[in-house]
Amino acid sequence: MKLAYWPGCVSRGFTPELHxxxxxxxxxxxxxxxxxxxxxxxxxxxxxxHNQELVDALNARxxxxxxxxxxxxxMMNICSTCQGAQSECQSRLDADPGYRAEVNxxxxxxxxxxxxxxxxxxxxxLWILVEEIGLDALRAKVQRPLEGLRLAPFYxxxxxxxxxxxxxxDHPDRDRYLDWVIEALGGEPxxxxxxxxxxxxxxxxxxxxxxxxxxxxxxxxxIDAGADALVTPCPLCHLNLDLQQPxxxxxxxxxxxxxxxxxxxxxxxxxGLEPKELGMDKHVVSTRDVARKVSxxxxx
Amino acid sequence: xxxxxxxxxxxESREAAYWKDYEAELPPERSVLDGILQIKDREDASIGxxxxxxxxxxxxxxxxxxxxxxxxxxxxxxxxxxxxxDGAITVEPMGNMPVIKDLITDMxxxxxxxxxxxxxxxxxxxxxxxxxxxxxxxxAMLDVTQAMACIHCGACVSSCLSMEVDPEFIGPAALAxxxxxxxxxxxxxxxxxxxxxxxxxxxIYDCTHCFACVEVCPKDVAPMDQIMxxxxxxxxxxEIKDENNGYGHEQAFVNIIEKWGTxxxxxxxxxxxxxxxxxxxxxxxxxxxxxxxxxxxVISGLRSGKVKVRKALMHPKLPDQKQVRxxxxxxxxxxxRLELNLYIIGEEAGEPGATPVEExxxxxxxxx
Numbered sequence: 001m002k003l004a005y006w007p008g009c010v011s012r013g014f015t016p017e018l019h020x021x022x023x024x025x026x027x028x029x030x031x032x033x034x035x036x037x038x039x040x041x042x043x044x045x046x047x048x049x050h051n052q053e054l055v056d057a058l059n060a061r062x063x064x065x066x067x068x069x070x071x072x073x074x075m076m077n078i079c080s081t082c083q084g085a086q087s088e089c090q091s092r093l094d095a096d097p098g099y100r101a102e103v104n105x106x107x108x109x110x111x112x113x114x115x116x117x118x119x120x121x122x123x124x125x126l127w128i129l130v131e132e133i134g135l136d137a138l139r140a141k142v143q144r145p146l147e148g149l150r151l152a153p154f155y156x157x158x159x160x161x162x163x164x165x166x167x168x169x170d171h172p173d174r175d176r177y178l179d180w181v182i183e184a185l186g187g188e189p190x191x192x193x194x195x196x197x198x199x200x201x202x203x204x205x206x207x208x209x210x211x212x213x214x215x216x217x218x219x220x221x222x223i224d225a226g227a228d229a230l231v232t233p234c235p236l237c238h239l240n241l242d243l244q245q246p247x248x249x250x251x252x253x254x255x256x257x258x259x260x261x262x263x264x265x266x267x268x269x270x271x272g273l274e275p276k277e278l279g280m281d282k283h284v285v286s287t288r289d290v291a292r293k294v295s296x297x298x299x300x
Numbered sequence: 301x302x303x304x305x306x307x308x309x310x311x312e313s314r315e316a317a318y319w320k321d322y323e324a325e326l327p328p329e330r331s332v333l334d335g336i337l338q339i340k341d342r343e344d345a346s347i348g349x350x351x352x353x354x355x356x357x358x359x360x361x362x363x364x365x366x367x368x369x370x371x372x373x374x375x376x377x378x379x380x381x382x383x384x385x386d387g388a389i390t391v392e393p394m395g396n397m398p399v400i401k402d403l404i405t406d407m408x409x410x411x412x413x414x415x416x417x418x419x420x421x422x423x424x425x426x427x428x429x430x431x432x433x434x435x436x437x438x439x440a441m442l443d444v445t446q447a448m449a450c451i452h453c454g455a456c457v458s459s460c461l462s463m464e465v466d467p468e469f470i471g472p473a474a475l476a477x478x479x480x481x482x483x484x485x486x487x488x489x490x491x492x493x494x495x496x497x498x499x500x501x502x503x504i505y506d507c508t509h510c511f512a513c514v515e516v517c518p519k520d521v522a523p524m525d526q527i528m529x530x531x532x533x534x535x536x537x538x539e540i541k542d543e544n545n546g547y548g549h550e551q552a553f554v555n556i557i558e559k560w561g562t563x564x565x566x567x568x569x570x571x572x573x574x575x576x577x578x579x580x581x582x583x584x585x586x587x588x589x590x591x592x593x594x595x596x597x598v599i600s601g602l603r604s605g606k607v608k609v610r611k612a613l614m615h616p617k618l619p620d621q622k623q624v625r626x627x628x629x630x631x632x633x634x635x636x637r638l639e640l641n642l643y644i645i646g647e648e649a650g651e652p653g654a655t656p657v658e659e660x661x662x663x664x665x666x667x668x
Binding site: 039041 | 461462464465466469501505506507508509510511512514515522528531532535536544545546548549550553554557561562563564565568569572573593596597600601603604605606607611615618619620623624626627628630631632634637638639640642645646
């Protein structure tokens with residue numbers, strides 16, 4: 001399947017292991033990715049709060065570039081926040097032709113234009129796994145079932161709320177996909193309070209206590225539920241849950257120390273890739289124990 | 301036949317809260333409230349729930365159904381059963397507030413206290429015109445109709461993930477109410493209101509943007525969107541440079557995208573601490589203090605190998621960065637901000653078969 005691919009900013013910035021693992025995993029899933037290397041930041045909710053027309057124009061620009069990729073089935077993103085921020089813009093662009101024309105006028109000098117098309121979509125890697133590849137096909141590709149690995153899903157707010165704007169009317173189970181994928185990979189999804197809560201990242205510069213209390217609490221809940229690691233489709237959540245984890249300790253007043261995997265890393269492990277190939281040595285919280293468990297798993 | 305697992309609590313019994321299963325027999329299109337009232341009628345009259353209109357108008361019967369905040373009268377029992385785990389619909393009191401008895405929460409202790417915090421009445425700029433009403437153009441009020449739709453049920457407060465870790469957060473309902481006045485052209489204290497809410501560490505910049513309130517609001521008030529409008533007014537219209545870095549964070553983000561096109565994370569922090577400016581963020585005492593606080597995180601990032609010094613210092617520009625810069629300039633220099641509010645035009649407007657909106661479909665927010 002050929003896809004226009006928007007990697008986002010953070011996967012090429014502070015979580016390079018995410019970008020790298022998608023590059024490794026995609027061919028194993030028969031995904032041909034055409035990277036949109038001229039596209040801009042989605043605004044991550046911040047530009048939306050600053051100026052709505054601006055964020056809509058910036059994302060219309062990305063969509064227009066994706067629509068220009070010949071024979072692509074759609075556009076793929078690898079970040080819950082990109083998904084939510086872009087879906088929000090898309091819903092406004094699609095709702096009103098007059099508004100769309102106004103926004104498109106800013107793209108004209110570049111020869112770009114976003115067209116509303118019921119068949120065109122922008123989906124996170126998680127949605128593509130379930131809806132385009134399919135769980136049975138994914139299961140069939142698993143080389144090394146993650147047996148005995150207890151993985152706590154962490155969805156990221158932007159990919160589950162508001163459900164109205166995120167296609168839940170056609171796909172009502174999108175807030176369960178991460179659990180399903182973990183299961184399909186042979187792992188055991190962990191049930192805990194934080195799975196669909198906020199990692200706190202958006203306020204890390206504005207209210208450090210609120211931000212790190214959130215991150216710390218969800219990490220603690222996952223540890224108490226017996227998880228070996230968290231798995232997330234959102235690199236911004238990864239920043240608050242992994243990079244900031246040592247700092248979160250003081251806000252929850254207890255030990256933490258649980259690794260946080262990017263979704264494509266978890267998929268990669270099950271498809272037979274080695275932790276190092278997936279950049280798992282590039283995390284702040286050591287993934288050593290997960291790597292050791294994986295190395296003890298027999299190939300299927 | 302539906303099973304309702306109801307959270308029971310009676311402070312006078314001196315016993316801890318507990319779950320109890322009840323059966324209700326009614327058609328799927330009836331409400332969860334109807335189910336609870338039937339149980340009260342037939343099985344156990346002691347179950348406490350507050351309700352009145354039974355038509356999603358009075359906002360009394362806010363509870364959590366299967367963990368999700370909602371009005372019991374506005375939730376079909378058949379739908380609730382479909383989303384129920386293990387076949388039983390769970391009904392419990394709302395979150396983030398004390399429980400008085402069973403499903404009845406203390407709205408006064410949290411919700412109303414917070415609403416009063418935002419001065420929920422009009423503070424006119426001048427004396428009312430003599431012997432006549434204020435005349436306000438209808439378009440000028442469109443912008444606040446969404447905030448005015450609030451029925452104070454508390455569902456958003458109950459679901460607020462920020463309040464869960466910071467009970468002092470002013471919260472979604474009260475802040476939506478604040479926008480109702482900041483967006484009202486008759487109010488004369490927009491700047492004072494915004495300064496107050498921007499400088500409060502538990503004010504508009506304590507919202508984590510999680511959409512929980514947007515998801516549960518039975519009236520589509522989208523409280524978080526109203527908080528974002530408050531932020532937009534505070535930063536773009538009044539340039540309130542708050543101590544919480546709200547202004548700085550927004551400016552930093554936009555400035556970075558204007559310069560590079562994608563996010564240069566290493567500069568987001570120092571710029572946020574300096575009203576958007578890198579130099580200011582590093583030189584001013586409060587910026588330097590906050591940067592020092594973040595030093596351990598920076599060091600562990602570098603040590604893990606995920607952040608390279610070179611990457612932290614250098615960030616590539618997009619190949620067509622001048623296009624991004626042009627778009628930003630074009631839109632930022634407009635006299636009025638364009639805003640398309642789907643609450644006002646209707647979310648279905650663009651779907652096939654829907655009537656296209658012919659008239660001026662979007663509202664413009666004037667600049668101060």
